[in-house]
Amino acid sequence: xxxxxxxxxxxxxxxxxxxxxxxxxxxxxxxxxxxxxxxxxxxxxxxxxxxxxxxxxxxxxxxxxxxxxxxxxxxxxxxxxxxxxxxxxxxxxxxxxxxxxxxxxxxxxxxxxxxxxxxxxxxxxxxxxxxxxxxxxxxxxxxxxxxxxxxxxxxxxxxxxxxxxxxxxxxxxxxxxxxxxxxxxxxxxxxxxxxxxxxxxxxxxxxxxxxxxxxxxxxxxxxxxxxxxxxxxxxxxxxxxxxxxxxxxxxxxxxxxxxxxx
Numbered sequence: 552x553x554x555x556x557x558x559x560x561x562x563x564x565x566x567x568x569x570x571x572x573x574x575x576x577x578x579x580x581x582x583x584x585x586x587x588x589x590x591x592x593x594x595x596x597x598x599x600x601x602x603x604x605x606x607x608x609x610x611x612x613x614x615x616x617x618x619x620x621x622x623x624x625x626x627x628x629x630x631x632x633x634x635x636x637x638x639x640x641x642x643x644x645x646x647x648x649x650x651x652x653x654x655x656x657x658x659x660x661x662x663x664x665x666x667x668x669x670x671x672x673x674x675x676x677x678x679x680x681x682x683x684x685x686x687x688x689x690x691x692x693x694x695x696x697x698x699x700x701x702x703x704x705x706x707x708x709x710x711x712x713x714x715x716x717x718x719x720x721x722x723x724x725x726x727x728x729x730x731x732x733x734x735x736x737x738x739x740x741x742x743x744x745x746x747x748x749x750x751x752x753x754x755x756x757x758x759x760x761x762x763x764x765x766x767x768x769x770x771x772x773x774x775x776x777x778x779x780x781x782x783x784x785x786x787x788x789x790x791x792x793x794x795x796x797x798x799x800x801x802x803x804x805x806x807x808x809x810x811x812x813x
Contacts, residue, residue, distance in 0.1 A: 553579040555652070556659025564588060568620040578660050580635065580653045583642035587632035587657060588614050590623035591664060599693075599808065600665035602685065603631035604654055606676025606699075608717060609644055613637070621797070622673060625804035628665045629673075632657040634681075646677065646721045647704065647736045651684040658689060669693045671807045672747070676760055676789070677701050683738035683768075686747045694810035695745075696803050698752040699760050699789050702768035704736045710761055742771045748778040748810040750803065754787030780806070 553559070557579045564573040574589040592598060603619060606612040614631040623629045634650045635642030644650055658670060672695045674682035679700015686692045701707055705726055708718055719725060726733045734740075749772055753765035765783065772779040782799070784791070791799065 552582045555580055555656040556662075558660060558663060559584055561589070564616065566590075566620055567617050568624060570594065571620040571623045573616060573620065576630070576660055577640075578656065580656045581642075581649065583635050583653075584640060585632060585635050585642070585653045586638050586640040587630055587660070588616065588619055589631075589660070589664065590619040590629040592623055592626065592628070596626070597667060598626060598628045598665060599667045599669040599671065600661045601627045601629045601807070602654065602657055602661060602670065602672045602682075603629050604672060604674040604678030604681045604685070605631060605633070606674075606678050608646060608677065608721075609637060612676060621800060622804065625801060626808075627671075627804065628661065630657055630661045630664075644721070646718065647680045647684065647701075647738075648722070648732075651681055651688070654681045654685045655688050658685070658691065671810070672696065673803070673807075674698065674700055679760070679764070679768075680704065680736070680738055683742070683745065687738060687741045687744045690746060692747040694748045694750070694807050696750045696752065696807070697765075697768060698803075699754065699757055700751070700764060700768070701760050702739060702764045702771075704733055706761070706763060706767070708733075711759075739767060739771045742777070743775045745772075745775075745777060749780070750806055751779065751781045751783075752799065752803065753781075753783055754789060754791065755783055755785045756787060757789045759789035
């Protein structure tokens, strides 16, 4: 078994932006070959790095080249793991279970392309809880953005009746009969170990990941004396209008560049 974060291979991936090079990377995580998409600006520079953690499950919410190149064009090297079991990767997507290590070790992939020591996490939806775990388990993350991010696994089960079958199958049961499995995914109880500055972005009419997730995370961070900023939008849902979305990406990337960690 190869060392975690070791790159097995890489291949050119079609890029929608001529100024950004895309590579599909296969790397090792916990004995599995996992895949992800790397975006690198073609113009030479000393770029900071972003780990982009996607939302969804399996093919739903898959990494989009347009999104990765959009963020990279703000002056970053970006790596977005697909998580295990997806797009030909080995293993099984576990919805913030052992697959959290795919995000943790994806940072090692970034370090092989980025010569800065400033590494950020930009997450969306399900990626929110993956981002929290990554920043909790590592000490080299400068900042975290949780956009419409899941923070409370119990709340997800309670609110998303349409996801309960999937969660029962993947996690092994319900919160009442598989308490340990759910608690093992509960990042909020370990938030004191998070050292990165955090930005929470959330639409207050979000019905996919309710605004309560943002409030739970904000409260946990404040209670533990962490650096946190919130951008809440009372008029938006889980998905923001394209023009607004693009501007928030620019503003969020500027926010990351200003952070110094803890």
